[in-house]
Amino acid sequence: MRKMPSAIRLGKTGCASALFAFFLFSAPTVSFAGVAVSTISCEALRLMEFKQTPGLSVIDVRLPPDFDKSHVQGARNIPKAALASAGLPKSGLLVLYCGSASCPLSHMAAETLMADGYQNVSVLDGGLAAWSGKGYPTQTSSAPKRIKIKHTSQREVRAEVLSKRAFIIDLRQATGYRAGHIPGAVNIPLENLPQNLSEIPRGATVLVYDLVQSRMREGVQELKKAGIKARELSGGFAAWVRGKNSVEVK
Numbered sequence: 001m002r003k004m005p006s007a008i009r010l011g012k013t014g015c016a017s018a019l020f021a022f023f024l025f026s027a028p029t030v031s032f033a034g035v036a037v038s039t040i041s042c043e044a045l046r047l048m049e050f051k052q053t054p055g056l057s058v059i060d061v062r063l064p065p066d067f068d069k070s071h072v073q074g075a076r077n078i079p080k081a082a083l084a085s086a087g088l089p090k091s092g093l094l095v096l097y098c099g100s101a102s103c104p105l106s107h108m109a110a111e112t113l114m115a116d117g118y119q120n121v122s123v124l125d126g127g128l129a130a131w132s133g134k135g136y137p138t139q140t141s142s143a144p145k146r147i148k149i150k151h152t153s154q155r156e157v158r159a160e161v162l163s164k165r166a167f168i169i170d171l172r173q174a175t176g177y178r179a180g181h182i183p184g185a186v187n188i189p190l191e192n193l194p195q196n197l198s199e200i201p202r203g204a205t206v207l208v209y210d211l212v213q214s215r216m217r218e219g220v221q222e223l224k225k226a227g228i229k230a231r232e233l234s235g236g237f238a239a240w241v242r243g244k245n246s247v248e249v250k
Helices: 016-026 042-050 064-069 105-115 127-133 154-163 174-179 194-199 213-225 236-242
Strands: 029-032 035-040 056-060 093-097 121-124 150-152 166-170 205-209 230-233
Touching: 035 105, 042 056, 042 127, 064 213, 093 105, 093 127, 105 121, 121 127, 150 154, 154 166, 154 205, 154 236, 205 213, 205 236, 213 230, 230 236
Parallel strands: 035 121, 056 093, 093 121, 150 230, 166 205, 205 230
Antiparallel strands: 029 035
16 A cells, blocks of 8 residues: 655644645646646545645636536635635635636636735646546535525615614625725625624624625625525625725725
8 A cells, every 4th residue: 555645644733835735746737828837636635625724725716607506515606707806815725626627717717816926826637527527525506596685786885884874794805805895894704704793783784795796695695594684785896896986995
């Protein structure tokens, strides 16, 4: 039986970045538009999931309808067009994928992130087709769609901002929030929402927004599971800015 390399035998308390680096530097690179993009095998990613590697984010860069049909279990859906503005932490370990080896979206997305200063980025070799072909777990998003989500117009949000009656939650990362947000909004990133539910006043009108539609949907669903009624801003923060509404900077 072949001995497993010591870099792979790191425990939960081992260095996550070292483990990720092992896979990146031992994996082949693919040149896309002149940029060397590292790939990671399905087996290596599955091992990292088993080890619950800190900071690991698996991101499906396809459009929401494709993501909803089937995706890597536990993956987040951030379409390529919204990835650069999603506020992902630059210290994170990011694995991107799309439908199959012939799909260029994940490599294009990796190139965008690398140009923006992200270093720990790789593409899942073979995409979802290779992952599911090996029998690794996938899931669908059909069940959450049965939850009715209420939307709030920009006009209604402007009224809530003026009256200061609503509790408005910005689901983006802190960097995006500081660059500009709806006046009076509180920054609770989607990833931290479950452990910060106590900050939300019970009985208040709760509004959420983000740049990514799927993140707003996840936020509303997370709040509903906790018994908190919430609505999302129609069109998200991008629509708010396009509508030339006021923006607060911190």
